[in-house]
Amino acid sequence: MTGSETTPSFRLAYVPGVTPTKWVRIWNERLPDVPLALVAVAVDEAFGVLRAGGADAGFVRLPVDGEDLSAIPLYTETTVVVIPKDHVIAAVEQVSAADLADELVLHPLDDTLDWEAPPGRPAIERPETTADAVELVAAGVGVLVVPQSLARLHHRRDLTYRPVSDVPESRVGLSWPQEETTDLVEEFIGIVRGRTVNSTRGRPPTPPQPKGKRAAAGGAQGKSAGGRTGGKATAGKPAGGRSGKPAGKNPRGGSGGAGAAKGGKGGAKRGKPRGR
Template sequence: MQATPSSFRLAYVPGVTPTKWVRVWAERLPDVPLELVSVAAGDGTETLVSGAADAGLVRLPVDRALLSAIPLYTETTVVVFPKDHWLAAAEEVAPADLAEEVVLHPLDDTLGWESVPGLPAFERPATTADAIELVAAGIGVLAVPQSLARLHHRRDLTYRTLAEVPQSQIALSWREDRTTDLVEEFIGIVRGRTVNSSRGRGAQPAENPAAPAKQQQKPRPKQQQKPKRPASAGGRARGGAGASGGSGGARRGKPRGR
């Protein structure tokens, strides 16, 4: 009998919120704790390949030679700027609107630009968090997935949707050679499979074909009604209502002497 693993380790990158899937996991596999492993934006692949996590919610692309991946959703790209910036008057921003703006490009960028719009900064910030601090200082603006804009929310900053630019895509990824029952279970959860349709160990076992089947009760045959006897020539029926008297019944005779 295979021993139950002590836990399932799920890596996730900044901006990803795995709460709903963790909740479903706890309901289906209460005997296997799910351990969340927070990793930096660019460390998802390394974490999975090294075995530090069983699966991960990461941003594409990943190394497909080593990892399997199921795309889950695409994130909206936004541009972050101070609340008093002139861009705050727009409902949506286009790349051309940033032509005269310094657009920060952190080293942990998640958008994979071919050409960053706007003017380049003197130096690239090391992280998105560092870039947010520079935006707050009025150094420039920053294009990021909306989830990261929310993660680094500040009262003095706001953002607008940035149209016609690269977008980040979140995927569930794991090592190809480590597709365990628990990995299959988590795949089923993120894909919305029910318990019975899941391929992992949370699936309900099928009925044992060798077990005796429950004896089904045969439906009772309908009771056939006896055919009514034809009425006598005088219009009387033997027994029943016709023999009990009434307007159509025969008169009773005198009782026989004893």
């Protein structure tokens, strides 16, 4: 049974930092009769929502946590450090992990980066969420290393951020339950991958034309009434005679004998028959 028969609408989950606006707009243009419902989920809840059927597909942070979920990677985010605007780091364009060695680096429990060991000095307690950590940065308690989209999501006028090198990066992908790859899921995958509305995906390809077809058509037009190819024959002039005169008649009377039978050469010489 296909998705169009079982799902009256399409439910799309997304984690903080992901902005699905562009893909939703394309969906609404292409499938105006199938409403798309957005489902905001926390990073650590996204895979559970997909498995429980709370969404048909979702934008998640990779990797997925099991083989029962399919996923396609979409993009990798720049990692940045969130700092107060008057912080010394704000004076440079980019920093490295080593540059943060003396900083108190907050590490929230919902952190999306796969650290072996976070840089800098650890805080006594880990903040519950990224939003809580941002509040602490604004209060002058440490700095925060996150994907750039989260720095933008939690933007404050008194804070800024700078790219950080030599640290993990977060990958965003589209995921869905492997056993629930419905027609609507396939449609959304196509939109995310940039497939055009005229894509032939899923349609039978147009059969290739036989190589000899054009040659056969040209040969039929270029043949004289006698069955041989006339040297000056065209589609508009019959071989073996002048323009407007049928090839089967001798210009000086008599039926198309040897001149017509031999094609353009004998029958096209000023109408004079051979044998003179």
